[in-house]
Amino acid sequence: MADAKPALIRETFPVGPLQCNCTIIGDPVTKKAIVIDPGGDHELILARLDALGLKVVSIIHTHAHLDHFLASGQMKEKTGATLHLHKEDQFLWDALEVQCRMFGVPYTPVPAPDQWLSDDQALDCGCGVALHTPGHTPGSMSFWFPEAKLLIAGDTLFRRSIGRTDLWGGDFPTIEKSIKTRLYTLDEDATVVTGHGPDTNLGDEMRENPFVSL
Structure with missing residues (x-):
């Protein structure tokens, strides 16, 4: 019997x-990692990467509001990792x-x-895919890791709430x-990492989210 594949490394x-949620995703075999939404405290993020034995290869953003990027420049300077964003949020990045x-x-x-993210693009860790989920911003992205049943939703979906549209x-x-056509079509057993606050369960949001439910 073949050994089970080791679980994806995830720390949020x-x-x-x-208090933006920053998430580290690491491949347990290659030890390559991506950092999602480094919204500040770059020394803390670097310390966690070191403690996990991971090397960050790319820094990806769910969108370009200020609280999701504040440590991105310092992270790139310290690690040489590439910065990634959807092009439709360039106007926000420029501001x-x-x-x-x-x-x-x-x-x-x-x-x-360094590179623009596109819909259905494979992520550098080799274990996930980018989903274009506009609405909070034109270029908002979510990141789906099917084997881990893990969804990084940024500010698109929260526990019993959704992202601001004003x-x-x-x-x-x-x-x-x-939310309805991209996120709610994923595995309802998935854990959802939100842009701020606690994780939630996708199935619970499908049934109980007061703003967007099925």
Whole structure:
């Protein structure tokens, strides 16, 4: 009998002034990792990567609101990892300094993304796929790891809530469509890592989310 494949490494923890959930995803065999939404505290993120024995190869973003990128430039500088974003959020990325000023958050310069994410694109860890789920922003992405039954939803879906649509580029009919036609078609046993706050269960959201349910 063949040995079972080791489980995907996943660690999520809040970072930065707005307590954005940063997630480390690591391949247990190659020890390659991606970091999703490094919203601050780059030294903490680097320490966790080191403790897990992982090497980050790419830094990917669910969207380009300030609280999801604040440590991206420092992470790239320290690790050489590439930055990834959906192109439809470029206008927000180009206005990162303005966003910080509006919210009174110190701005740390961040270079332009190295690569644009696309729908159904395989992620660098070799274990997941990017899903374009617009609505919170035009370029909002979610990341699906089928073998682990794990969904990184960013600010698209929360526990019994959904992402705001009253900010730059937000649109309720669009986020509703993204949730119903992309996220709610995934395995209902999946764990959902949200952009802020606690994890949730996808099936529970399908049945009980007061904003978008089936």
